[in-house]
Amino acid sequence: xxxxxxxxxxxxxxxxxxxxxxxxxxxxxxxxxxxxxxxxxxxxxxxxxxxxxxxxxxxxxxxxxxxxxxxxxxxxxxxxxxxxxxxxxxxxxxxxxxxxxxxxxxxxxxxxxxxxxxxxx
Amino acid sequence: xxxxxxxxxxxxxxxxxxxxxxxxxxxxxxxxxxxxxxxxxxxxxxxxxxxxxxxxxxxxxxxxxxxxxxxxxxxxxxxxxxxxxxxxxxxxxxxxxxxxxxxxxxxxxxxxxxxxxxxxxxxxxxxxxxxxxxxxxxxxxxxxxxxxxxxxxxxxxxxxxxxxxxxxxxxxxxxxxxxxxxxxxxxxxxxxxxxxxxxxxxxxxxxxxxxxxxxxxxxxxxxxxxxxxxxxxxxxxxxxxxxxxxxxxxxxxxxxxxxxxxxxxxxxxxxxxxxxxxxxxxxxxxxxxxxxxxxxxxxxxxxxxxxxxxxxxxxxxxxxxxxxxxxxxxxxxxxxxxxxxxxxxxxxxxxxxxxxxxxxxxxxxxxxxxxxxxxxxxxxxxxxxxxxxxxxxxxxxxxxxxxxxxxxxxxxxxxxxxxxxxxxxxxxxxxxxxxxxxxxxxxxxxxxxxxxxxxxxxxxxxxxxxxxxxxxxxxxxxxxxxxxxxxxxxxxxxxxxxxxxxxxxxxxxxxxxxxxxxxxxxxxxxxxxxxxxxxxxxxxxxxxxxxxxxxxxxxxxxxxxx
Numbered sequence: 001x002x003x004x005x006x007x008x009x010x011x012x013x014x015x016x017x018x019x020x021x022x023x024x025x026x027x028x029x030x031x032x033x034x035x036x037x038x039x040x041x042x043x044x045x046x047x048x049x050x051x052x053x054x055x056x057x058x059x060x061x062x063x064x065x066x067x068x069x070x071x072x073x074x075x076x077x078x079x080x081x082x083x084x085x086x087x088x089x090x091x092x093x094x095x096x097x098x099x100x101x102x103x104x105x106x107x108x109x110x111x112x113x114x115x116x117x118x119x120x121x
Numbered sequence: 122x123x124x125x126x127x128x129x130x131x132x133x134x135x136x137x138x139x140x141x142x143x144x145x146x147x148x149x150x151x152x153x154x155x156x157x158x159x160x161x162x163x164x165x166x167x168x169x170x171x172x173x174x175x176x177x178x179x180x181x182x183x184x185x186x187x188x189x190x191x192x193x194x195x196x197x198x199x200x201x202x203x204x205x206x207x208x209x210x211x212x213x214x215x216x217x218x219x220x221x222x223x224x225x226x227x228x229x230x231x232x233x234x235x236x237x238x239x240x241x242x243x244x245x246x247x248x249x250x251x252x253x254x255x256x257x258x259x260x261x262x263x264x265x266x267x268x269x270x271x272x273x274x275x276x277x278x279x280x281x282x283x284x285x286x287x288x289x290x291x292x293x294x295x296x297x298x299x300x301x302x303x304x305x306x307x308x309x310x311x312x313x314x315x316x317x318x319x320x321x322x323x324x325x326x327x328x329x330x331x332x333x334x335x336x337x338x339x340x341x342x343x344x345x346x347x348x349x350x351x352x353x354x355x356x357x358x359x360x361x362x363x364x365x366x367x368x369x370x371x372x373x374x375x376x377x378x379x380x381x382x383x384x385x386x387x388x389x390x391x392x393x394x395x396x397x398x399x400x401x402x403x404x405x406x407x408x409x410x411x412x413x414x415x416x417x418x419x420x421x422x423x424x425x426x427x428x429x430x431x432x433x434x435x436x437x438x439x440x441x442x443x444x445x446x447x448x449x450x451x452x453x454x455x456x457x458x459x460x461x462x463x464x465x466x467x468x469x470x471x472x473x474x475x476x477x478x479x480x481x482x483x484x485x486x487x488x489x490x491x492x493x494x495x496x497x498x499x500x501x502x503x504x505x506x507x508x509x510x511x512x513x514x515x516x517x518x519x520x521x522x523x524x525x526x527x528x529x530x531x532x533x534x535x536x537x538x539x540x541x542x543x544x545x546x547x548x549x550x551x552x553x554x555x556x557x558x559x560x561x562x563x564x565x566x567x568x569x570x571x572x573x574x575x576x577x578x579x580x581x582x583x584x585x586x587x588x589x590x591x592x593x594x595x596x597x598x599x600x601x602x603x604x605x606x607x608x609x610x611x612x613x614x615x616x617x618x619x620x621x622x623x624x625x626x627x628x629x630x631x632x633x634x635x636x637x638x639x640x641x642x643x644x645x646x647x648x649x650x651x652x653x654x655x656x657x658x659x660x661x662x663x664x665x666x667x668x669x670x671x672x673x674x675x676x677x678x679x680x681x682x683x
Contacts, residue, residue: 013470013473017476017479018476020480024485056465085464085465085468085469086465087573091528103469103472104468104475104476104504104508105472105476106475106479107475107476107480111483
């Protein structure tokens with residue numbers, strides 16, 4: 001069974017590139033483009049193995065979603081990767097996330113990082 | 122009474138000695154006249170017991186006295202209207218003549234009346250001339266001798282010698298009196314001149330001061346910025362009208378008040394209070410910062426005032442200039458927001474281009490020809506360049522807005538170099554250049570710094586060196602330069618920078634020789650950002666360069682070991 005990666009990203013193109021990178025190394029990919037929908041998805045449904053979290057989202061910000069994730073014990077084992085274009089924002093949440101990737105995020109860079117995170121089978 | 126006597130006695134004459142002598146003569150004439158009037162009374166009273174006024178003896182006395190009184194009056198008018206000298210001479214002659222007939226020749230030449238002649242001798246030196254005493258000694262001596270001869274008596278030579286000795290003493294004392302008076306007068310004149318000169322100088326300097334003070338006040342009043350001058354204890358001693366409008370509070374709340382009271386004013390934004398308090402507490406060197414005041418943003422520049430006339434340049438207060446910065450602050454904020462949005466909006470699609478190009482290159486959707494891969498690489502390279510430029514612009518905008526901050530944390534210098542090679546090896550090898558690096562042994566393995574910003578500095582410098590080097594190498598060296606300092610050296614074997622351009626290479630938007638921008642690309646922001654970052658880290662950047670042999674950048678930073 002493949003690990004589930006949840007991509008929370010409002011830009012369709014970036015989401016598709018991230019998805020492609022993750023699928024290429026056998027992740028199962030789920031995508032949400034809206035903050036509110038992302039919150040609903042997080043509260044119901046399976047805890048993903050990886051969450052790619054954009055900070056700049058419609059309705060509910062990435063920062064608020066991060067609090068939801070941090071407060072829910074179901075996500076204890078989930079790796080949270082923040083993706084943001086704002087380096088200052090990245091610095092602000094560095095302590096609360098497992099990884100911070102500053103946009104532009106390279107396809108290869110994301111693929112290599114998430115490949116390393118996969119458990120050895 | 123005094124005025125009456127003064128008008129009676131004083132004679133106006135240009136020569137003060139003459140005026141003095143004539144006044145003395147007038148006093149003597151007045152005295153003599155009074156004596157004559159007294160004599161008349163005595164004659165009238167005495168005449169009752171000596172045969173009446175018509176007795177020949179009494180008649181003679183009466184005529185003598187009346188003639189004397191007429192003489193005195195004539196002399197008085199001569200003295201007043203014509204000449205003091207002639208009047209004095211006439212008076213003295215009259216006096217001598219009167220004395221010559223007051224007694225018997227016997228008594229006059231050799232007895233009780235001889236002493237009468239001493240009077241004109243002494244007076245003459247006072248009212249005529251100091252030397253005149255000798256003339257009257259001679260005259261008196263002559264009279265005494267003549268009288269003695271006329272009655273067949275021996276000449277009273279003792280009296281005559283006495284006359285001359287008296288004349289000598291009179292002459293000496295009158296002369297020294299005149300000299301003393303002359304000296305006194307010249308001292309007085311000098312003193313008067315001095316007083317006049319001093320008064321004039323004082324008036325002039327007061328005038329000048331008034332004009333200057335007025336001008337200074339006018340200058341201060343016409344300054345559009347608000348100005349408050351504080352004394353050493355931060356009491357406002359001077360302020361201009363502009364400050365009133367700027368702070369929108371009554372003048373009385375500013376002038377003669379302590380600055381601390383102004384800091385407590387509710388219009389001052391609470392976060393600005395600390396800044397102003399710190400300025401007061403630390404008596405800092407010239408400072409500039411911004412404060413919030415009501416709806417306004419006000420820039421504050423403070424400069425200490427030193428009195429260099431006193432020893433050791435004593436600090437005597439502070440001048441603070443307040444400038445309304447509201448509009449500029451709004452524009453700056455807009456600009457900074459604009460840049461942030463633009464950079465975000467630009468970066469997202471560029472990230473997509475980059476991602477799709479990478480996917481081509483990685484052949485995600487099936488095999489690609491070499492040409493296709495090469496094209497994908499070119500797309501990626503250009504996109505990265507564009508991203509680099511946007512990053513530079515964003516950094517510059519942040520630095521201008523004072524928003525770029527340094528985050529200090531422990532870092533490993535070796536990791537900096539490792540990451541540098543990861544980022545720049547390809548760029549160097551594309552130009553067939555070697556990128557080498559070394560770390561000095563005495564540099565600690567871990568030190569405090571902002572890894573991301575140091576990385577940016579290294580990348581910018583190395584990028585710059587690669588850009589301007591066509592063959593050879595770019596060498597990076599991390600070293601310890603002192604106990605409390607470490608440094609970064611980036612040296613290339615490139616074309617070098619003309620000496621005349623060296624002072625400007627850290628300027629914003631500037632590349633040496635405008636034309637090279639087109640060859641090498643970029644905004645010319647790289648080195649400017651390096652310098653600003655280094656300054657934010659309390660460091661220093663230097664450059665040495667030699668045309669056609671290379672350039673060396675040396676950065677010195679404070680060394681703090683965690």
